[in-house]
Amino acid sequence: MRYPPPIQKLIEELTRLPGIGPRSAERIVFHLLKAPPSDCAQLAGALVELRKRILHCSVCYSVAESDPCPICSDKKRDPHTLCVVERPSDMMAVEKTGSYRGLYHLLMGKIAPLDGVGPDSLRIEELLQRVKKGGVREVVIATSSDVEGEATAIYLAGALKRFPVKVTRIAHGIPMGSSLDFNDAVTISKAFEGRTLM
Amino acid sequence: MRYPPPIQKLIEELTRLPGIGPRSAERIVFHLLKAPPSDCAQLAGALVELRKRILHCSVCYSVAESDPCPICSDKKRDPHTLCVVERPSDMMAVEKTGSYRGLYHLLMGKIAPLDGVGPDSLRIEELLQRVKKGGVREVVIATSSDVEGEATAIYLAGALKRFPVKVTRIAHGIPMGSSLDFNDAVTISKAFEGRTLM
Numbered sequence: 001m002r003y004p005p006p007i008q009k010l011i012e013e014l015t016r017l018p019g020i021g022p023r024s025a026e027r028i029v030f031h032l033l034k035a036p037p038s039d040c041a042q043l044a045g046a047l048v049e050l051r052k053r054i055l056h057c058s059v060c061y062s063v064a065e066s067d068p069c070p071i072c073s074d075k076k077r078d079p080h081t082l083c084v085v086e087r088p089s090d091m092m093a094v095e096k097t098g099s100y101r102g103l104y105h106l107l108m109g110k111i112a113p114l115d116g117v118g119p120d121s122l123r124i125e126e127l128l129q130r131v132k133k134g135g136v137r138e139v140v141i142a143t144s145s146d147v148e149g150e151a152t153a154i155y156l157a158g159a160l161k162r163f164p165v166k167v168t169r170i171a172h173g174i175p176m177g178s179s180l181d182f183n184d185a186v187t188i189s190k191a192f193e194g195r196t197l198m
Numbered sequence: 199m200r201y202p203p204p205i206q207k208l209i210e211e212l213t214r215l216p217g218i219g220p221r222s223a224e225r226i227v228f229h230l231l232k233a234p235p236s237d238c239a240q241l242a243g244a245l246v247e248l249r250k251r252i253l254h255c256s257v258c259y260s261v262a263e264s265d266p267c268p269i270c271s272d273k274k275r276d277p278h279t280l281c282v283v284e285r286p287s288d289m290m291a292v293e294k295t296g297s298y299r300g301l302y303h304l305l306m307g308k309i310a311p312l313d314g315v316g317p318d319s320l321r322i323e324e325l326l327q328r329v330k331k332g333g334v335r336e337v338v339i340a341t342s343s344d345v346e347g348e349a350t351a352i353y354l355a356g357a358l359k360r361f362p363v364k365v366t367r368i369a370h371g372i373p374m375g376s377s378l379d380f381n382d383a384v385t386i387s388k389a390f391e392g393r394t395l396m
Binding site for chain 2: 002003004005006007009010013014016017018019020024026027028029030031032033037039040041042043044045046047048049050051052053054063064065087088089092
């Protein structure tokens with residue numbers, strides 16, 4: 001005995017999403033059956049709108065409703081500095097600081113050979129073309145600080161060597177508001193390596 | 199700076215579902231933006247179909263595409279035995295055993311005063327009406343074995359006393375395939391209480 005087909009079908013569709021197993025899918029379905037019918041319709045509408053209205057900016061590859069995206073077409077931003085991040089959510093995190101005024105380049109991932117992601121699956125060639133065109137003076141590499149993010153940073157630094165640009169990496173060290181003994185050995189040694197004059 | 203409205207909207211809609219926080223919602227949205235556009239459309243379609251095609255059986259309150267549901271209208275099942283469960287997923291669990299041939303009654307929850315769920319919010323009155331109509335010889339109470347499920351079982355047993363039916367509770371004890379010392383004290387004492395002659 002199985003659930004009626006419409007329930008079974010929605011459970012299957014939900015289970016294909018990241019982080020949702022058969023149990024949570026079941027829970028969501030029965031939540032939706034109890035909630036007002038408009039909830040289902042709104043969620044369905046939002047899903048359709050997503051694919052209809054969201055596109056990738058052809059300059060930085062961020063997600064936006066217009067191409068080029070609002071950041072790339074903002075004349076007040078510094079076009080000489082490019083910040084390289086992995087994903088749109090990383091870009092949002094940098095934007096939230098309000099302290100970066102340059103442009104972005106989204107790789108849409110990081111080099112991860114074990115997951116079958118090589119340099120060719122990322123927007124690296126597009127980054128090199130952007131730098132080649134000229135106008136960029138500094139590339140700030142802000143990939144994550146895990147093994148794959150570090151490997152991606154090293155790969156990018158190597159690939160950018162042939163262009164007359166400054167390549168920098170964001171600092172790694174003790175996060176603000178944290179006590180020294182709460183940090184792991186690698187972070188602390190990175191903090192020592194990257195110490196600055198004061 | 200926030201995500202473009204279609205992304206923000208879908209994140210908000212997803213966050214309203216049980217078990218999905220802002221982080222998982224973001225992950226799902228970017229998964230969908232990477233996946234083929236048909237994935238979004240299929241999920242949206244499944245959501246719309248769910249509310250269009252699924253209804254509650256007016257006899258047992260289970261979810262089905264027809265009313266009465268396939269189980270209630272199955273002439274080969276024993277109409278003299280009713281199994282009372284909390285939710286459709288509990289009914290499915292009993293059905294999977296293949297050993298129960300009676301009918302069901304779904305309460306659609308359990309008595310949980312702390313969550314504001316009293317006997318009136320459940321399908322208890324409907325159960326009493328069903329028993330009152332006659333034809334039922336045994337009511338097997340299969341609510342869960344937590345505090346609320348036990349309270350619900352005791353409430354039901356009391357309410358059913360005025361009818362000439364046998365009221366039984368499913369056995370509690372050591373689950374099959376489990377070693378004694380892996381079980382908690384309450385379960386073990388329940389197993390002793392419910393011991394049977396062999």
